[in-house]
Amino acid sequence: MPTARQQEFESLIAPHLSSLYSTALRMTHNQNDAEDLVQDTLYKAFRAFDQYQKNTNFRAWAFRILVNTYITAYRKAIRQPQKVSYDDLEEFYLYKKLDESISLQETAKEDFLENFFEDDVKDALENLPYQFRLVVLLCDVEGFSYNEIANIINTPLGTVMSRLYRGRKLLQRYLWSYAKKRGYVLNEKN
Amino acid sequence: MKKTNQKKYDCAEIEKRVQAYLDNHLSDEEILMIEDHLSYCLPCDKKVEFEQKLKEIIKLKAAEKEYPKALEDELKKIIRNR
Ligand SMILES: [Zn+2]
Numbered sequence: 001m002p003t004a005r006q007q008e009f010e011s012l013i014a015p016h017l018s019s020l021y022s023t024a025l026r027m028t029h030n031q032n033d034a035e036d037l038v039q040d041t042l043y044k045a046f047r048a049f050d051q052y053q054k055n056t057n058f059r060a061w062a063f064r065i066l067v068n069t070y071i072t073a074y075r076k077a078i079r080q081p082q083k084v085s086y087d088d089l090e091e092f093y094l095y096k097k098l099d100e101s102i103s104l105q106e107t108a109k110e111d112f113l114e115n116f117f118e119d120d121v122k123d124a125l126e127n128l129p130y131q132f133r134l135v136v137l138l139c140d141v142e143g144f145s146y147n148e149i150a151n152i153i154n155t156p157l158g159t160v161m162s163r164l165y166r167g168r169k170l171l172q173r174y175l176w177s178y179a180k181k182r183g184y185v186l187n188e189k190n
Numbered sequence: 191m192k193k194t195n196q197k198k199y200d201c202a203e204i205e206k207r208v209q210a211y212l213d214n215h216l217s218d219e220e221i222l223m224i225e226d227h228l229s230y231c232l233p234c235d236k237k238v239e240f241e242q243k244l245k246e247i248i249k250l251k252a253a254e255k256e257y258p259k260a261l262e263d264e265l266k267k268i269i270r271n272r
Pocket of ligand 1: 200201204227231233234235
């Protein structure tokens with residue numbers, strides 16, 4: 001018979017298995033590693049469960065353990081971000097590119113987004129430097145607030161915002177290049 | 191000319207705040223200022239709408255809907271063996 005504490009942990013964590021796995025998969029790029037990462041996270045979370053304060057944000061707490069576990073396991077593999085200047089990345093990049101290349105109707109611009117393959121979106125995300133990828137996933141896919149993300153990745157709010165904004169701008173560039181490769185946009189003017 | 195104290199956002203200020211706006215990280219006052227601008231500036235309104243749509247598409251297409259069932263077994267093992 002499981003104890004009450006075991007049952008409590010299981011009922012708290014079970015609803016988040018798929019989002020933990022989803023994030024792990026985007027971070028590790030493959031299913032086996034993602035499964036290992038989530039498994040380690042579950043193990044650590046259960047061992048640390050005494051430190052979890054009742055009625056606080058359990059989901060953010062679990063993600064914080066996932067992120068720490070990821071960083072510990074991949075410390076060596078995670079390189080410093082490339083010395084690329086991100087300052088010239090402009091806002092509304094994809095929209096502007098679409099506007100420049102073909103005179104699409106507004107509805108067609110939204111169709112353009114709908115038409116991306118899931119794999120293109122996943123690839124674009126997985127190509128982001130990991131710090132950017134992590135905040136974009138936590139915000140856009142998992143729906144965490146800026147403050148929750150700051151807490152999960154243990155980083156000041158301003159850093160969260162700058163990584164998120166740069167990450168998204170970079171993501172738009174990748175999506176644009178996929179769109180061209182796939183032939184979604186045929187006649188780009190120069 | 192009548193002078194009003196109410197400053198209005200220009201397009202550059204919308205561009206600067208669009209992401210925080212879509213992430214619901216602005217004050218009520220800032221939200222009103224943005225929505226005021228969007229109510230008469232069609233180009234910004236279109237762009238903001240497009241960004242909103244992109245955010246939705248990312249969530250829709252990048253979230254895994256399934257996870258390995260083995261994880262559930264692992265979870266049971268972890269909580270029972272310790
Ligand atoms: Zn405007």
